[in-house]
Amino acid sequence: MSETPRKPAEAHGGLLKRLERRLESALFRHRGATVAVFALLTLWLGWAALGLRPDASFEKMIPVHHPAIANYLTHEDNLRGLSNVVRVVVENRKGDIFDPAFQEVLRKVNDEVFYIPGVDRAGMRSLWTPNVMWGEVTAEGFEAGPVIPDGYDGSPRAIDQLRSNVFRSGEVGTLVANDLRSALVLVPLMERDPDTGQRLDYGRFATDLEEKIRARYENEGVSIRIVGFAKVIGELIDGALPILGYFLLTLVLTAALLLWYSRCLRSTLTTLACCLIAVVWQLGIVRLMGYGLDPYSILVPFLTFAIGISHAVQNINTTANAVLDGADKVEAAKRSFRTLFVAGTVALLCDAVGFATLLVIRIGVIQELAISASIGVAVIIFSKMFLLPVLMSWTGVSPAAVSHARRRRAHLPWLWQQVARCAQPRPAVVVTLAAAALLALGHWGARDLQIGDLDPGAPELRTDSRYNRDAAYLVEHYATSTDVFVVMAETPPQGCRDYQVLAGMDLLAAELERIPGVQRTVSMSDFAYRVLAANNEGNLKWHAISRNKYALGGAFQKTPKEYIGNGCAMTPFVVYLNDHKAATLSALMGTVRDFAARHDSDKVRFTLVGGNAGIEAATNEVIRDADHTMLMLVYAIVALLLLIEFRSLRVTLCIVLPLYITSVLGEAIMAWMGLGVKVATLPVIALGVGIGVDYGIYIYNRLQSYLDRGHPLAEAYLLTVSTTGRAVAFTGLTLAVGVLTWIGSAIKFQADMGLLLTFMFLWNMVGALVLLPALARLLLPATKPAAIAPIPQHAEH
Structure with missing residues (x-):
């Protein structure tokens, strides 16, 4: 019918x-x-x-129910500087960073950013923050100190000391450009004010960056470049006006x-x-x-x-x-x-x-x-x-x-x-x-x-936008890009110093660095290599991960605290990427999951936790x-x-x-x-x-x-x-x-x-x-x- x-x-x-x-x-x-x-x-x-006002939030942009994001939120306190961060780059157009006038500008930018509401001040890193150190092994033992020398006064002697400290710090490519013409301030953000509980006003924060940093310090001799999620949101809000x-x-x-x-x-x-x-x-x-x-x-x-x-x-x-x-x-x-x-x-x-x-x-x-x-x-x-x-x-x-x-x-x-x-x-x-x-x-x-x-960059913005030009500059001049992917090695308390854990990180690094789009990886195993060799007069035969727990304990003491979770039970494994393209992120997620399925044990579990690129993945x-x-x-x-x-x-x-x-x-x-x-x-x-x-x-x-x-x-x-x-x-x-x-x-x-x-x-x-x-x-x-x-x-x- x-x-x-x-x-x-x-x-x-x-x-x-x-x-x-x-x-x-x-x-x-x-x-x-x-x-x-x-x-x-x-x-x-x-x-x-x-009463409507612009409203944006880092939390609203991410799927909080996803296992990787849930892990990120659980370990958020141990991942400062790896997800919701802003990078303020100060470039010397007329020379390199070893210039007293340039260092004065960098100091002022660092101090100005420090007092902007929403900044996680304890996690800030730049040449002018005390948590950025240099270190070396000498005949007298291991020596270390802040990159900015005590009593720095901008004199030729102080500048020479600064130059030496920068090279000994290992921050070239990270906080200092590969061509030594610029340095950056790494600014982690707090999504909510710990005192009031109020959500960070991204529009206000982005405006503060423009008015207090770029407008005040950019001139014929100095360029200011700013990248990060907060700046993208600021650009979107400005474009929406x-x-x-x-x-x-x-x-x-x-x-x-x-x-x-x-x-x-x-x-x-x-x-x-x-x-x-x-x-x-x-x-x-x-x-x-x-x-x-x-x-x-x-x-x-x-x-x-x-x-x-x-x-x-x-x-x-x-x-x-x-x-x-x-x-x-x-x-x-x-x-x-x-x-x-x-x-x-x-x-x-x-x-x-x-x-x-x-x-x-x-x-x-x-x-x-x-x-x-x-x-x-x-x-x-x-x-x-x-x-x-x-x-x-x-x-x-x-x-x-x-x-x-x-x-x-x-x-x-x-x-x-x-x-x-x-x-x-x-x-x-x-x-x-x-x-x-x-x-x-x-x-x-x-x-x-x-x-x-x-x-690459922020596809929400025009290719020729100021933000995307700034992001391209960082990729071109720094060894560590703005696209960060983080894996967490979870262990029992004090278990991160175990040989099996560090060896697992080493194997994971070898697999990830074969993926197109991966720049480099950084984890506790890298510091173990470096410290163990340094403790033995730089002999390449010692450039390896020792099975001796006491030797590994010495390496552990020299590892930056951001690569060691509380109680040595969670250790971030950081992957720096050329970009956050879909194919790159998909390959990373698949590789990490496959690696975890093959190598997880009672001593260590490898889990996805984020980073800005990991969150996007x-x-x-x-x-x-x-x-x-x-x-x-x-x-x-x-x-x-x-x-x-x-x-x-x-x-x-x-x-x-x-x-x-x-x-x-x-x-x-x-x-x-x-x-x-x-x-x-x-x-x-x-x-x-x-x-x-x-x-x-x-x-x-x-x-x-x-x-x-x-x-x-x-x-x-x-x-x-x-x-x-x-x-x-x-x-x-x-x-x-x-x-x-x-x-x-x-x-x-x-x-x-x-x-x-x-x-x-x-x-x-x-x-x-x-x-x-x-x-x-x-x-x-x-x-x-x-x-x-x-x-x-x-x-x-």
């Missing part, structure tokens, strides 16, 4: 129709009260929204397009007001829930506004056609509400589902984005479904809008006639085959899509695991909502298949653009599906209404194209224009999201207009073929 799609009202036993009638009666009987309630809520939530300008640009462009489409100033202004109210509500509710404006979710208000506009276009279209058919303002508004309530509500619920599925990714910043965006869609349901029809019952549409609707009804341009032909048998087959070819092309192009970053694994889960979940829930509304698997396929093709093509575009799937780009996929389904719902809802009146499919789709189809096309263009303005952002990931969403919105629109009717022709029960007839001038719309 063939499956026959049913109207939503029939499918739900009249429940939605009864709800629709009751809401319609209440809204239009109490129009003044409705507007008053909306006005009061807007004032309250607008006042709350004024002009976002208001982009929002105003979007507002102006959208208003112009809406006025051109409707030919009605009053309905354009009414629609803009309702969508702005939705944005105010969204921001206010987010603030009341205790969230701020994270750099990764600061574009959500754009989406809220664009989605509101796209749905409101259907109201304007339906109201104008109702007035053309003779209805007054109130009756036209009621018809608009009646026609769009079910389809619009289901479409917006699908939008919300697209956002809400991001909650399965247990990374704070993505979950906050999901919550913020879901709130935005929820308030659109109220402003668009309830407030807009009530306001339109007073404003109505202008005579120019009615005349424009009459001209559109009387004449269908050639392009739209060709679009309508997609519902005929032969064009339907051609369109479906073309879609299948695009799907195959998309799968082929998406095969190179990777998880994680594909570029763990984040990549979480995203890899959640990527397909999220996509399947969003499609499953959207399909379920469509089945509930239309009670037809065939109709559901007609609406969902174009979305799937767009998703696959979107992944191919990401691979072609060199974008990996990561925190900044993953939400795009869910957004594209959730918002794109709106087109198909509106198209099929109107198509079904004509089919129910007895029109053959081809004629029904011609009528659909002449009304809802045009509105859907305008909707797609409006959404695309709304996000296309993002490409001007100084923040690269925002520009990339703008391009990807523009592509997905346009292709979803094309799929709904072209592929949906073709699939309907092939999948829905056969009807008697009918020639495309001209649109009846007084056909019901």
